[in-house]
Amino acid sequence: MQAAGHGDARHLTASWWLKGTASGEPGAPEAKVEESLETREPEAPLCCARCGHPVTRERHRIPVNSRHEHTRVNPFGIVFHFGCFAQAEGCAVDGPPTAEATWFPGFAWQVAHCAACGAHLGWAFRGDGAFFGLLLDRLTLPS
Numbered sequence: 001m002q003a004a005g006h007g008d009a010r011h012l013t014a015s016w017w018l019k020g021t022a023s024g025e026p027g028a029p030e031a032k033v034e035e036s037l038e039t040r041e042p043e044a045p046l047c048c049a050r051c052g053h054p055v056t057r058e059r060h061r062i063p064v065n066s067r068h069e070h071t072r073v074n075p076f077g078i079v080f081h082f083g084c085f086a087q088a089e090g091c092a093v094d095g096p097p098t099a100e101a102t103w104f105p106g107f108a109w110q111v112a113h114c115a116a117c118g119a120h121l122g123w124a125f126r127g128d129g130a131f132f133g134l135l136l137d138r139l140t141l142p143s
Contacts (some may be wrong), residue, residue: 046139053116055090086131093124
């Protein structure tokens with residue numbers, strides 16, 4: 001996989017290895033963020049926080065393993081908080097799919113980045129179905 005265009009080097013290196021567990025705590029920050037996201041309009045676009053390019057829409061939010069939001073730690077100890085989306089038309093996907101260190105057994109992943117500016121936005125997962133795991137701190141509402 002090419003590293004160029006996926007964000008800073010720390011996230012680049014770390015994004016190639018996916019492994020960890022969700023916190024699952026009822027009062028965890030991800031639970032509070034999910035509650036606030038549910039009040040948005042279904043057609044509201046979510047855009048790349050770096051360049052403003054539309055990436056996905058609220059209506060594309062989906063649960064995976066019974067939750068829309070997940071927090072995972074990769075083998076380098078870097079924590080990622082992401083939401084699952086059925087579609088992310090504003091993402092480009094790089095590299096061959098790999099199941100190595102996947103966070104979702106039965107799913108292979110590829111790096112997903114902003115199709116406009118190349119910022120690393122998360123991962124595309126494919127297995128029995130497909131979805132995007134997008135880093136929520138790298139998405140924003142349009143300005």
